[in-house]
Amino acid sequence: MKIVLAPDSYKGSMSALEVCAVIGRALRAELEDADIEALPMADGGEGTVEAIVAGASGRIVELTAAGWSGEPIAARIGHIETEDGPCAVMEAAGLFGLPMVKPSERNPLLATTRGLGDAMRQVLDRGYRRMVIGLGGSATNDGGMGMLSALGAKFWGRDGEELAGFGRDLAELARVDLSGLDKRLAECAITIASDVANPLLGEQGATRVYGPQKGADAAMVELLEQAMCRYADQVEDAAGKRLRDFPGAGAAGGLGFALLLLGGKIVPGAEVLERIVGLRARIARSDWIITGEGRSDGQTLFGKLPLHVGKLAQSAGKPALLISGSLGTGWERLQPYFVSCFSTVTSPVSLEECLRHAEKNLEAAARNAAQLIKYCSRRQ
Template identity: 60%
Template sequence: MKIVLAPDSYKGTLSAAQVCAVMARAVREELPEAETDAVPMADGGEGTLDAIVNAANGERIGIAAAGPFGRPFAAEIGIFRRGGERWAVVEAAGLFGLPLLRLEERNPLHTTSRGLGDAIRAALDLGIRHLVVGLGGSSTNDGGMGMLAALGAKFADGRGAELTGFGRDLAEMAVADLAGLDPRLAECTLLVASDVANPLLGPEGATRVYGPQKGADPATVERLERAMANYAELLAQASGKRHADAPGAGAAGGLGAALLTVGARIERGAEVVGLLCGLEERVRRADVVWTGEGSSDGQTLYGKLPLHVAGVAREAGKPAYLISGSLGDRWIELLPHFAGCLSTVTRPAALEDCLRDAEANLYATSRNLARMLASVRGR
């Protein structure tokens, strides 16, 4: 028996690679003759750089980039080869992701996406012209203004004072000038991996849907929504392109719109990572597929990574099993997509206990699933 292990990370506890290692250990315990093929996955957010670099036998390059508050820090980009070309992968979550901020620091008025512009420029300086940009898990709501500023765009308020690209700058912006954008961008393939398809504005837009989890109170949400509409209009005038309503424009606090403005293509993050990891071919060679995430519920149905893995397995005629940290609201609707859905939490427990015991709980649940597969195989 060959089992493909293709989980997402269990946010806040285990990376996708760690999840694979725990699952594989459990399989060895209960199915010692089975072969496992670990394919740590991501959907454009946390872990995307690691998933792609590891799958492609690439390398990590250290760079200096602006962090969420604009201060330089030590960051990384990934370099790998595909089709004879050098590619880079940059990840918003690793530059200004929510986990980089303490809870009391979260406020999208004071965070910036400049670090992504720094990372893209670092890749360009290395001669690379093909980039994968992972969006997801960001702490920002600046519409990608910071990224564009780091790449040479100029923004100013009504008095002509330069704006460097924080969320608070959107409302002050009166001038957008894209003439100074790095000309090397015109030579680039920019493939954006995103797990959301929200537009930039409106009730389903970047600010109203994701602003609160980034620390915006109701008044700040309304302030940022008005400011984002002003920014979107000025950006459209400067570029001659309107992307506010495009699917994915609202990803990562509006970074999607800014990337579309410089010629990027937005794709579903799980599909991009799956393609670069060779997921389809590896599933075709397997007998069973395991996937998982930190919490599965009705939101998983809207294109989250486990659903993509289940679709790949279904196309290949292979059963897929879901092991998640918890099964939440509407999880029963996931059953048509999986051969089985299991939760690693088997009894009422405090959140801190679940986080502390995440590895042990995953190991026990994985052993349980492996025993069931052994029993079925033995009949």
């Protein structure tokens, strides 16, 4: 019996790689003849680099780049080989991710995407011309100004001083010059892995939808929205093209907008991972598929990784199981895609307790899932 494990990370508790290890251990304890293939997955957010490197037999490359506050941090990117040559894999979550900022310090005015530009410049220096960039989970709302600055664009404030590219700089912007952007970017194929389709501006835009979770109060949201609008006007004028309404332009606080400016192509993160690791073919060769995430609910239907895996399994005529940290409002709408949906939490407990016992709870749920697989196999 062949079982493919293709979960996302359980954010805040376990990486996708760790989830695979726990589920695999539980299955082996119940199903002695199981051939288990672990494929840690991601949808563009936290764990994207790790998942792609593991699935494509790549390697991790270390470098130094600006973190969310602009201070240098040790960063990790991925190197994989593709049919079209070497490819660098980066993620916003690993450079300026929200979990990297203490809740009391979250403030999009003080955060920057400059670190991604630093990483891209170093990748170019090393000869890469193919990049995959995951956008989920950022702490930023600078419209990608920081990244563009690190790549050679110039932004000046009303007082004539050059701006570094923080969220606060959007309101100061008076002039834009994109002529200094690294010329090597024109030679690049940039895949933007994102699981959101928000435009840059408006009620469904970057600031109004995601600003509050990054530390913006109501007044800051209004300030950033107005400033982002002026920023978009000036950047689009300088580039000679309109990108603000493109689905995904609002990803990572407008970083999607800036990457589109560089010629990037937005692809749902789950699809990017699927293609790179060959998930469709692996599912076709399997008997069962298991996926999961930290919390599954109605939002999972909007392009989240488990739904994508469930649909692939369904199209291949293979049974799939969902094992998630919890099942929230609307989870029942996922039932058409799975034989069964499991929650690792079985009684009312605090979030802190859930995180503390995440591994033990996941192993118990996986053993329950193994019992279901065993029963179904006997019935065949």
